[in-house]
Amino acid sequence: MARIGIIGSQGRMGQALRDAIAAAGHDLAGGVDRGEDVARLADGSDVLVDFSAPPALEGNLHAAIGAGIPILIGTTGLEAAHHAAIDNAARAVPVLQTGNTSLGVTLLAHLVQEAAARLAPDWDIEIVEMHHRMKVDAPSGTAILLGEAAAKGRGIDLATHTESGRHGHTGARSPGAIGFAALRGGTVAGEHSVILAGDQERITLSHSAENRMIFAHGAVKGAAWLIGKTPGRYTMAEVLGL
Numbered sequence: 001m002a003r004i005g006i007i008g009s010q011g012r013m014g015q016a017l018r019d020a021i022a023a024a025g026h027d028l029a030g031g032v033d034r035g036e037d038v039a040r041l042a043d044g045s046d047v048l049v050d051f052s053a054p055p056a057l058e059g060n061l062h063a064a065i066g067a068g069i070p071i072l073i074g075t076t077g078l079e080a081a082h083h084a085a086i087d088n089a090a091r092a093v094p095v096l097q098t099g100n101t102s103l104g105v106t107l108l109a110h111l112v113q114e115a116a117a118r119l120a121p122d123w124d125i126e127i128v129e130m131h132h133r134m135k136v137d138a139p140s141g142t143a144i145l146l147g148e149a150a151a152k153g154r155g156i157d158l159a160t161h162t163e164s165g166r167h168g169h170t171g172a173r174s175p176g177a178i179g180f181a182a183l184r185g186g187t188v189a190g191e192h193s194v195i196l197a198g199d200q201e202r203i204t205l206s207h208s209a210e211n212r213m214i215f216a217h218g219a220v221k222g223a224a225w226l227i228g229k230t231p232g233r234y235t236m237a238e239v240l241g242l
C-alpha cells in the first residue's frame with residue numbers, strides 16, 4: 001500500500017485519481033493545487049502524481065528530489081526545457097513522464113512504431129486527435145507520443161518532420177512529414193487516430209478513451225510501480241510490461 005500525493009488535485013484528473021487510488025487500495029497522502037505547498041505534500045507521500053500545468057513542473061520536480069521520492073508526470077504541453085528538467089531530476093529520483101497513462105495508448109504506440117517501420121517512407125503519416133472543449137494544449141501529449149513512435153519507426157527526428165496547423169495555400173505535403181490536426185469540442189475524453197496513407201490504400205490505427213478513469217488507473221499503477229526503483233526515466237511500456 002502506497003501513500004500517493006496528487007498535484008492538480010481539484011482538476012478533472014485529480015478527481016479521477018482519488019477514485020483510482022481508493023480502488024487500488026492505496027492511501028491518498030493529500031493533494032495540492034495552484035499556490036499550495038508541494039514540498040509538504042512530498043514529505044508525507046511515497047510518490048507524487050502530477051496532472052496540473054507546465055508552469056508547476058519545476059517546483060514539483062524540486063519537491064520530489066527534496067523528499068527523495070519518485071514522481072509520475074502526466075501533465076501535457078511540455079516543451080524542450082521541461083524535458084531537460086525531467087532528465088536532470090531523473091538523475092536523483094525515479095521519474096515517469098508520459099502523455100498518456102492508458103494501457104490502450106501504450107500498446108497503440110508500439111503498433112504505430114511497427115507500422116511506420118514496415119511501410120515504405122512514401123506512406124504519409126497523419127495524426128488526428130479530438131478532446132473536450134476545456135483542453136488548453138494542442139496537439140495533445142498523446143498525439144506527440146504517437147508522432148514520436150512513428151518517427152522512431154521511420155528512424156527520423158519528429159521535430160524536423162512535423163507539419164501542423166495547415167491553413168491557406170500550404171503547398172503540397174512535404175515528403176516524409178508527420179502531420180497533426182487537433183479538434184476541440186464537447187466532453188470528449190480523448191480520441192486519437194494515426195492514419196498511414198499510401199497510394200490507393202490507407203491504414204488507420206485508433207484509440208478511444210470513453211472516460212478519464214483509464215488514465216487514472218494507469219497513473220496509479222505507474223506511481224506504485226515507481227516506488228523503490230533506482231533513479232532514472234521510466235516509461236508506461238515498462239510499467240505495463242509491453
Ligand SMILES: NC(=O)C1=CN([C@@H]2O[C@H](COP(=O)(O)OP(=O)(O)OC[C@H]3O[C@@H](n4cnc5c(N)ncnc54)[C@H](OP(=O)(O)O)[C@@H]3O)[C@@H](O)[C@H]2O)C=CC1
Nearest residue numbers: 008010011012013033034052056074075076099100101215
Ligand atoms: N498523461 C495522461 O494520461 C493525461 C494527461 N492529462 C493532462 O493532465 C493535465 C491536467 O488535466 P485536467 O485534470 O483535465 O486539467 P484541469 O484543468 O481540470 O486540472 C488541472 C489542475 O491543476 C491545478 N494547477 C494549475 N496550476 C497548478 C500549479 N502551478 N500547481 C499545482 N496545481 C496547479 C489546477 O488548479 P487551477 O484550476 O487553480 O488552475 C487544476 O486543479 C493536462 O495537462 C492534461 O493534458 C489529462 C488526462 C490524461
Ligand SMILES: O=C(O)C1=N[C@H](C(=O)O)C[C@H](O)C1
Nearest residue numbers: 076099135140141142189190
Ligand atoms: O487533457 C486531456 O483531457 C487529455 N490529455 C492527454 C493528452 O494531452 O494527450 C491525455 C488524454 O488524451 C486526455
